[in-house]
Amino acid sequence: MAGDIVICELLCFGVNRIDNTSNNVIIKLCTDFYSPKEIEHAKELLHNACSQSRSDLERLRPRKGPKKAQSDMTDILQLVHEMGTDVPCFVAVNLAKLSVLGMENINLAAMVADIFSLKKQMAELKCFVQRVDTVESLHPDFYADGVSAFQDDEQLIGRPHGGIGILWRKTLGAHVNCLKYDGERRLMALSVKHGSHSLLLLNVYLPYFTGSDNDDNFHEFMAVIGKAIGIIGTSPTLNACIIGDFNACTTKNTLFGKEIRLMCDDNGLLLSDVTLLPPDSFTFYSDVHQSTSWLDHCVSTLQAHLSITDINIAYDVLSSDHFPLAMSFELPTKRATKSDIEAYHRRCSPLLSSIAIPHVALLCSDAQCDNISHREALSKLYRDITNAMLTSSAASIPTKRQQRHKPVPGWNEFVKEHHAAARLSFTLWVSAGKPRQGSLHEQMSRDRARFKFALRRCKRDEAQIKAGKLAESFLPLDNTAFWKEVQAQSLRSTPLVASVNGTSGEDAIANMWAKHYGEILNASDTDTSRKRLIKELHAAYESAVSEGSLNNSLFSPREETWLSPSEIVILKALHPDLYADGVSAFQDDEQLIGRPHGGIGILWRKTLGAHVNCLKYDGERRLMALSVKHGSHSLLLLNVYLPYFTGSDNYHEFMAVIGKAIGIIGTSPTLNACIIGDFNAYHFPLAMSFGLPTKANFKLKQ
Template identity: 30%
Template sequence: MRIVSYNSRGLRLGNGAGDRARRIVVDKLLEDVDILCLQETMLPKQNLDRLNSFHCNFFGAGESTTDLSSGIIQGRIPGGVAILWHKDYDPFISVVRLNVDWCIAVKIVMHGKVFMILNIYMPYESQQNEDEYLAKLGFLSSFISQCEFNCVFIVGDMNADISDTRSTFGQHLIQFCVNNNLVLTSKERLPADSHTYVSEAWHSTSWLDHCICTEDAHECISRVEILYSLATTDHIPVSLVVNCESLPVLLQHQSPSHTEKLTWAKVSVEDIRKYYLLSDCSLRSVNVHKETLQCRDVNCEHMEHRLHLCTLYQNIVDSLIIASEFLCQKGATKFKPLPGWSEHAYALHAESRAAYKAWAAAGKPKSGSILESKKAANVKFKNAVRYIKRNEQTMRANSLANKLKNNDVSEFWKELKRSCISKQLLPASINGVSGDKNIVEAWRNHFSRIFNCVNSERFNLGNINYNHGMIVRADEVRLAIEKMSLNKACGPDQLSAEHMKYASCRAQVLLSLCFTGFLKHGILPDHMLSVLLVPIVKEKTGKISCIDNYRPIAMASVLSKVFEHILLERLQNFITTTENQFGFKGKLSTDLCIYALKETVSKYMRHNTSVFMCFLDASKAFDRVNHQKLFIKLQNRGVPSYLVRILHFWYSHQLMQVKWGTEVSEPFSVSNGVRQGGILSPVLFNLYLDELSVTLNASKTGCLVGDRLVNHLIYADDLVLMSPYSAGLQQLLRACAKYGEQFDILFNPKKSVVMIAATKGDLKLNFPSFNLTNQVLEVVSKVKYLGHILRSDLCDDEDIKRQCGKLYMQANTLARNFGMCSDPVKVSLFRSFCTPLYTAHLWCNYSKVVMKKLQVAYQDAFRILMKLPRWTSASHMFVTSNIPTFHALLRLFMYKFICRLSLSANAVVRALSSLSYSDTRYSSVLFKHWNNCLYGL
């Protein structure tokens, strides 16, 4: 398929000699093209229908900026876009209207391949157009992130000269591609000296017309060229040839019709009471073997006892499932009412059914009053259904508004979440393997290699002594159940958290007996240890058929999570970690970790000292945890032997399966790694890394804050090292490499980077190279750390630009999905999705111009969502909607963060923020900025 993009500078639709002469390039292109994307068509809305009759072999669709019926039009019509496609492709093409006048798209579904072509025309480069340009990039980001399929081609006149490093729009376009993991195909496939525009006034050249693709789309392009031979006007056509055979095939997998689904959110209060009574009745019949439960031999190996405990566990699970069977409905036969059904169609449906039954009871007469009554009732019902379908969006919006008005916040967010769920499309092949059974086997082999890649020696605990902690009380089970999150997917045992929450209290008593028996005998049933892995895509714009573009979601049994909560309470006092670890700890978060890093570096730079930082990447750190070494660490911490024994049994007997579509693989064993998403996994991983933190603290090299050494910070598996000396950083790197080799942590030198926060006097110095496992690390000037863009000069402009793009994307996403909602609903959505400006309170070193752009983006985001014109007063619209203005929002973030600092018990944070520990706060640029913003000091 050949696709050509061309800025026509006015498309003449007539058949006169003058019109044909003006469109000579377009006519030439139509001789040898399948899809032609035109920009600046300059057509009014009244002429767009003529695109279908423009050429005998082509159909077309377009968007216009001008409606002739709106008034007298002066001058030429600006902008406009159109797509023309060959009639041979018409059965496969559907036009996608994006409700904007600068972009139009076509969706092509052909032989199981699905892809989309977007034709865009962006504003020309000027300072007054920059905000509009960023807003349109945000629109594209939003559209791509919500696209159901992953092959997208974006072509058109983007007015971004990527050949000129001084081009602001060119830099914006390149950053847009980086942020969205897109490929700027025109830059990748064409020479650096290419151009698509020749200025008629200055005879200078620019590279303004481009092609941007997702990775899969990029791989399918066999040739890209600029048609210089057709350069009769200022713009030059760009052609690309797509090999459609190489496009990935996407399949929609549906659950079999016989599967039963239980949606607890739709269960009535009466049904929950009935479930409680049924579960109580069912659990009464569970047989409890007193001899097994009263056994006090903690080294008991009686097989009958083990069988009794596993049977007790399975009987509890079966009893709860049986008690909930009446709540289940067949997935295929379940009726999903449309919004507005109760108000507009429910009564009419009942009337229609009653009229039909009366007509059937009368012998189905061919005439008469009974037949007429049936017809009339049927017509009323069908009209009501048509009305509901025509106004579905409005009624859904009204439903959300009513829930918000009635202060039913929980139901409001549930319905909002349901409205955003899209059907999952899976590729027909993964790494060249096709067929669901073959693919699921490939996934099984892939994950089996990952979870069995570390050589681990056999762990022998020996006999243990009795401990009162083995006794699990019913109230412990109740508290563990209360901590469970609701509305989550069922595990392999088909139980959900709601099964436990709404069940009879008898379940808590039986589970306490069961868990006590497990701890005494050091065993767990196979069904409790089963884990289901579901691969999900990491990057929608990446290669959908590449196995490395997926990460697994682990689905464990609900009762195993309850048991994990109980074990966690017993482990808490034994698994404390150093103050350098910020991950998975109460009252600590990513922004506090970023604050600690920036403040430490800033302190040294104020004292005219450079700081060397290394951001280490640990490849699959959670998956490479050595079980035997983990258990030894637990023993060294003084963890009771019965807890080490149960964890050892758990990890050594755990089985995993992979689900792909409707296929489930055979189970495989696991010999290394802690399951991501598990209740215990984060704290066990923190413990596994803690000895490295202790080693680094003992190295006596790094940054000093007061009398505290701060040479590293850890958030989960994200590790950053810092030292005011190059030799000091290399010493820390050697310590990490040694620990990684000893404990099977694979630090990746290709993804690990060094950043030097150099003072003005040190900028021209040639610093030594830094090595990790005998490989030289790359030195960068900026890095994305925990979602925050950090520059070597501590300037916050890049991070503010990141937030600016995110705001535009969020606003466009909300406007597209909830544009029909009432104003109160939109205000609530804006407050939830657009006001949380991540790490905004940590910005203090920025240019006023960049911050002003973010303020404009914040205001424009609200205007986009509320469909207000750009000249609407910002202060007025925020005050009337009870939304904080931009600067008021920043002050609120600052105040809340200062309060968190004052309450933090973390030693690193206290050393930086408390006057009782150091004088850093006195000279802190960030604190001075906060005081100036909050108090005018």
């Protein structure tokens, strides 16, 4: 109803004037301008339109007497007030039938206020557009970007707060990426990458201190600085700085200054400007109070602090009440020389020329080609090209090999904290000119002595610490954690055997396994290896049936074999009395790097064929289900193979699969549902650590 359009000049005038004109004025103007019949017709029209959306609307009351027109207008205005915005859109066709307000009825004060508000907004919008044009056209050699302090459609009340900008040379365009954060008006960043080195520069404009730690400015200050620290903490680079107007004086006893220092202490950051500049420096001058303050800062990580080659305050630049804080960074770089590149070309060219080109495979027009010889030819071409380039670069371009240090048992528990404190004290002592006395020298000496004492303690009690860590990892019966700790304490990787099945040497052993798995995974259905695999699976199943239980021999062949989607049919040949289906861990055209992860299968008796439906889910390699229906009863069995815990990626995949399984149960019409399979979650450590199979029987009551 609210979107309907109704033609009525009287209601068009009354509805549009009801918010800014008194009822008495509207009644007088309408009764003087419109006839009683026109007013009565408008009343009926409004009542009929409103009754379509309001079933409880009072019936139309006819008015009589000499003041009938005034009473009808009162009913119209009362109904419009009652309906609010839920009235049709009344329009006028004949503008001559619209009543006119006299000068005595115009609200001049409201008009003047609206005019002043429009003028102010237009001036601010014009100033904003000029500032944006100025930023983008400051210099032809610079790129620029920024964040506005307000939105285009935002109504301004007073001056806006926030808004920052960054400029960088166009010669750095390929190495610089400007970063903005949704909804953030006081923070943006530049990510600079050069070779293998990177630098993250965060620009902030923090609110000023108004005198209370409960006001909005304090909460906004803590929110912005917390977000900046979070960005640094999750950044892959160790060279990161927060630069800008902090509105926090760290040399005076101010709340924001204390918070900045606490933030640096808690997160291992340095106030580089305060550390490297004289203590009487300042970046702000107040004309009103004739005073100075140090409000602009550079907060850096230790690596970024060590990369600063120069820092100064440009007191000769007078562009505002703040003086610019300038600094220079130098990232260590090591580039190949011209002679190195020439040597690389000389070595690489003959190697590339000697590679045989597989023309038949390259000219194959079948987009879904499954010819094994074509795949092997293309893979060999790829390996030959990459080996030629890697061999040439290794022989021509020198690289710095990272020296692997011997791990110190107990480092994280006893030494790490003292080592960080000693490095920080040493850095501050060096930046101060290596004084031979004073507080910095004493602090550096104390921290170094504590670090050396902790390190000597770890080396002295090395055997005891190792035994304690092994005991801690073994107590919860977590085999994975125990063997990880054993490997971490070893000075080398897992040792390789000297001989496998009569084959010696690393290359010969690798080729033997490549041939073995190549025969299993890449052979056709008619190959003897495939027949041998089916025979082994069939024999394992017969053994399990005869013994009346599931023993590990059933899983031994499958544990070392992964079937592609086109090879899932192998499962159907396990036994003539069983149906089977499965989900592969990889696609037919997918290039395998290492062993695939995922892939599951389900078998059920053919006598249940009419009651069982196998369910698969698009793109899901770790989840499938069986839906069993018998009469009015049903059972949903979900089979899962979840990833094991190694870090964040596996954790996200684990939660995604288990969440999808729970969602399937939640939307299933049956109340009998189970999630069964390998969860890789040690709920029963003793049983699960030995891989004991689990067996369950279900009985649906008739």
